[in-house]
Amino acid sequence: MSRTLLAALVTAAVVVPVSAAARPRIPAPAPAALAPPTTATLDKAYTANRANAAEASRMAAAHGDHTRAAADHALAAPSRRFLTFDGRGQGLAVEVLGDLAHADRVAVLVPGSDTTLETYGRFRAGAAALQDRLNSFNSLDGRHETHGALGSTSRPHTAVIAWLGYETPGTVSTTVLTTGRADDAGPPLKRFIRELRGVVGEKAHVSLLCHSYGTVVCGRAARGLDVDDIALIGSPGTGADSVSALRTSARIWAARGADDWIVSVPHVHADLFGTTVGFGADPVSPAFGARVFAAGTGGHSDYFKPGSVSLDNLARIVLGDTSEVTRA
Template sequence: MLVMGAVVVPVSAAARPRIPAPAPAVLTPVTASTLDEAYAANRANAAEAAGMAADHGDRTRAAADRAMADPSRHFLSFDGRGSGQAVEIFGDLAHADHVAVLVPGSDTTLETYGRFRAGALALHDRLGPGTAVVAWLGYETPGTVSTTVMTTGRAEEAAPRLKGFIRELRGVVGRSAHLSLLCHSYGTVVCGRAAQGLDVEDIALLGSPGTGADSAAALHTSARVWAARGADDWVANVPHASADLFGTTIGFGTDPVSPAFGAHVFAAGDGGHSDYFKPGSVSLDNLARIVLGDTSEVTRA
């Protein structure tokens, strides 16, 4: 029954009419001095997308797009087509000394973006001044109940985009800024695929089903690799293995919090799969310490 559901759900979703939306705004490469122009162009694009979604009769998408067009929002990119993609900035990116990039897992779309955004806001509030947080919904995430969530296909498509984004981001914030990549759930598979040669200081894997690599060393990154799992996270029950099935690899291999993987494992408290950025949580405090470079203060599991 579970396998049948995994097949039926994606097919049904694919059969839905696509919500009309404009092509993304055409922008010159973003620099510290052109951030405001990019923010304004993407807000305008979101407003246009909201109007088109409303005319199409999709009030849920129209409301999501409309919220993103608010003058207080700062997007480096926005694409209202399909399930939607967006990259939002919290804080003064041009002058930040410490920057965290959040990569979400399955079922993150423009309609569900609010929960992802809440985590980014909570982290930025915890970090304080002189920092910035980037909510990077830069790929089409798989559905939690789907065949795609069990394979690396979406991650392989997303990884070059994430690598390109980090290169562009480094051009904005400069060489001296401390960059951290915080990856959740299926987002850890994306980060695993993108890790090699990535210009970041830290990579944190949260609630990971596996990265597709057998060890932290196999990620081929100079970044410190961290991993955590809350005590009530259901992903602990996911088989951390991989197998070839009809030419496709199913599963993601070694558990990143296991000693065999070799990551720096830190405490995440009693939280569940969606609680890593919960205000006041052990995991949020430790993530803030990692982003700020206070690694000696990180509490270990």
Template sequence: MTAATGERQRQDRAHWRGRWRRTLLATLLTAAVVLPLSAATRPRIPAPPPAALPARLTWATLATAYEANRENAAEAARMAAVHGDASRAAVDRTLASRSRQLLRFDARGGGQVAEVVGDLTHATRIAVLVPGSDTTLDTYARFHTMAASLYRRLTQEAPKATSTAVVAWLGYRTPATISTTVLTAGRAGQAAPHLREFIRELRSLTAPGPASVALLCHSYGTVVCARAAPTLTGLGVTDIALVGSPGTGADSAAALHTSARVWAARGADDWIAEVPHVHADLFGTTIGFGTDPVSPSFGARVFAAGPGGHSDYFTPGSASLANLARIVLGETTEVTRA
């Protein structure tokens, strides 16, 4: 093969990749308009307002908060059952069980939950998981499974003097995967102040003193973490890990304006790699999230995630889970690089 032939083939491949990405973007935009309209007819599930909690939680009032939120979840289950939504009632009923530790619970609409796995009051290392699109009360079980998987790995790997806890933070209204909102930073901008306030609250929930916090952000959740990052200085956030990211809206890790170490990873079979890493203005709105966080130009610490797909980063035995646990434990020199 001549150099000229090789160059033509390279240009052809680049042309078709560009055309495919433009087609994908057009398809997403079209579906984003049509599908939400068809879903809008689903009746709202009745639910109680959130439980009345102390204005400022402390480690001494955690047990009271857990109990109040479990009772609220039980009431939500009763209301959903009366409404005829057996699926939502089952989710609420599970969260009302005595084994669950709910810092926050709101069953209204898509629902919001902040759940602790482990002993938060004595934790010296805390992981906060921030989910991506399509995470609601109806799909919360898979998010909880991710948190539980990480906690098991942490308890296996943590040194004797280290106590750990994992928090599954579904503290915002996540966008649908096929929607206009998933293509913009609007929901992330709304979520960022709530994430910042939640991290601040965590600082008062450990005894005898504050713990180190690692933010582990998945998919659209990486956009949320990027928006919150500049406001987290002084709140004990040592690491921010971006996994399965469509981009963050920032051109580089430095542009996140954080003192935390910034990590990134993508599984070899993750479809998010095909999402165009571009910014485009459409009717006055910025579509897309720019630079790929695993690219050299972004400047994150890229770690190995193995062969997994978009939902496999917390799979037991995976390279990504092992590396995420090392990041949470502060064992940064042990993290295997991609």
């Protein structure tokens, strides 16, 4: 039955009209040529990428694509802080929320399908909700204070990074059923984490929060990745059959909301039409071996919804307050 459903999904994806694929390619400047960031060069990177987004907006407007022009224009606002911006094609953007230069708790969010520069706002909204929750936990809960020299105390400094660092697949497409895009995204994600460590140092607590197809990306990048926690939310599978198969020293967490449609996706590998489709074991299954936490009644897009059980638990994971994470 699972293989039959998977075959139907592939067939549906193949026969969907491809009118969207015929959209003219949007002109945009090449990304700003920047060295890997350091605490001293963060502001330079932010300034250069805002300027690049502004130029991309002008070029898109001249091309007649006012939707992309508006999206790029919003990203060029003086308050935005991008480590990476590339307005070509679907677009890439890596944005910082919070003070990365002084952060000792960092969350990196990896999105799933249909995340482009045009839809980036909804992805960023989740990152902003997480940063707000981290701030509220810090202001209300003295348990997160750290003790320094001469008995001084300070609360953790947090930053959230929205990592749209790969070309995401379409929800209705053949690419969303295979690891192809994730295979391509794994090396850039690993490189980004290495560069991030160059900014925040080895002592900072770094959490990778991966949603939907983004969990496949994180599964591909997990081996030897220098992060403390990896959370898999709304996952169709990672391509690995167990936590041990991910070959990482990070704690692996998993959650699925009660109303998430992803529960209906078959957790199998199958060879169909000469291509292996499907992502294997369900990360919330006991056999996978992840630390399964509560995600409440939310649906597939609700994991970062303000006030949700899942958002609270993700914030606790980022803060390293793992004993307070509520289990499913």
